[in-house]
Amino acid sequence: DAGITQSPRHKVTETGTPVTLRCHQTENHRYMYWYRQDPGHGLRLIHYSYGVKDTDKGEVSDGYSVSRSKTEDFLLTLESATSSQTSVYFCAIRGYSTDTQYFGPGTRLTVL
């Protein structure tokens, strides 16, 4: 158990509404990541963080923003959700001294 929780685990929302997903870690790891998983694509990186208030874009960042005001929490926001953002979202953490990412249980988001 890598000490990662995600909330909510399931969410259904309507097109155009804002949505925030939360990732919480108890490991005090420096690096945190948000991915989305869609059939046929594996996992694709949305945004990542390499420290408090230090974030950068990943492969599929359009339509998403992130914030990290403290080490343990990494928030992913969809400012105005679209149906193309229906997906399963995973958070991951990585310690500086390890060479491995550990994943949370995922959030299934449906945008109607």
Next chain:
Amino acid sequence: TQLLEQSPQFLSIQEGENLTVYCNSSSVFSSLQWYRQEPGEGPVLLVTVVTGGEVKKLKRLTFQFGDARKDSSLHITAAQPGDTGLYLCAGEDGDYKLSFGAGTTVTVRA
């Protein structure tokens, strides 16, 4: 475009048979990781390989990292129904970001 190409996409075998999953890329990675994912759960790390030519064994699973650190393979000997799942390879770059393959869905029939 997927940075890492996994093959095959689907694999269905009988219990007791062997299987191999391949992960290929034109990019060099600082490390390569294999994950296994079950429905409704997050990926779980199986192994990390770092050195070119490295071979790691985990019970009936054998992982190999290519000499040039661009490709890898996962071999399962005498597969069991409990090996059923989605297998994902991922390469890490120098900025600690992972690029994933699309995954191989393995089904082992009893």
